[in-house]
Structures are given as C-alpha cells and as structure tokens.
Amino acid sequence: MDAADRAEVVIEKEMDCMIAKSQRRLQGNNQTGACVDCDGMIPMDRMAALPGCARCVACQNEIEGS
Template identity: 40%
Template sequence: MERLSDIVDMAQAHIEQETALRIERIRRNAKPGVGRAHCIDCGQPIPAARRASVPGASRCVTCQSLIETF
C-alpha cells in the first residue's frame, strides 16, 4: 500500500505538469506582438520582460492575477 506522502507527491507532480502545459498553451495562443506598454485596467507600465515573455499582454501581472482568480 502506498504511503500518503507518495500519493501527495504524485498529486503535486501532476499539478505542476498541468500548470506547465496550460502556460505553454496560453503562450502559443497569445496574440503576436509586444503587447501594450501600459495595463488596460490600472494604467501602470507593463515591464518589457513581461511583454517579451507574454506576447500581446495587455494587463500587468497584478491585474491579470486578479482576473484569473475569479
């Protein structure tokens, strides 16, 4: 019989794999381009690193996180 810790480790590995696959899918389907210079929600500048890693980004990390939470 498997120990509970083994089951938890397998579940965590599965969650990490699913997260990586979802991130890759989002990047593949993102609109080409460098995105906006400022967030469409709060107006703060979107860092160049975010625009480069997430083509077509239109929100800063904080605002995007709030959108994805709900």
C-alpha cells in the same frame, strides 16, 4: 435629417468606438506597454514573454482569481 437623427448617428459612432475598444481589450492586443486596467506600465520582460499582453501581473492575477 433632424436633430434626433443626428444624435442617433453620434451615439452609433460612439458605440462603434466602444465596441472596438472592448474588442481590443478582449483580444489583449496591447501595443502600448501599459496595463489596460490600471494604466500601469507592464514590465518589459513580461511583454517579451507574453507579446501583446494587456495587463500587468497584479491585474492579470486578479482576473484569474489567484
């Protein structure tokens, strides 16, 4: 395996990581309680009402265009 092959493996691993990350974002499977967009804390009552929600109210509103 030469240097170019090794670089390709690293890039592939990073791609896998990025894909997994974006899939988690799309699924909204958020266990951290922090907004995926602004990293702000999502209020507990919002987390309780929408289990696994990935965004705070402000970012969700922006996405929904309201």
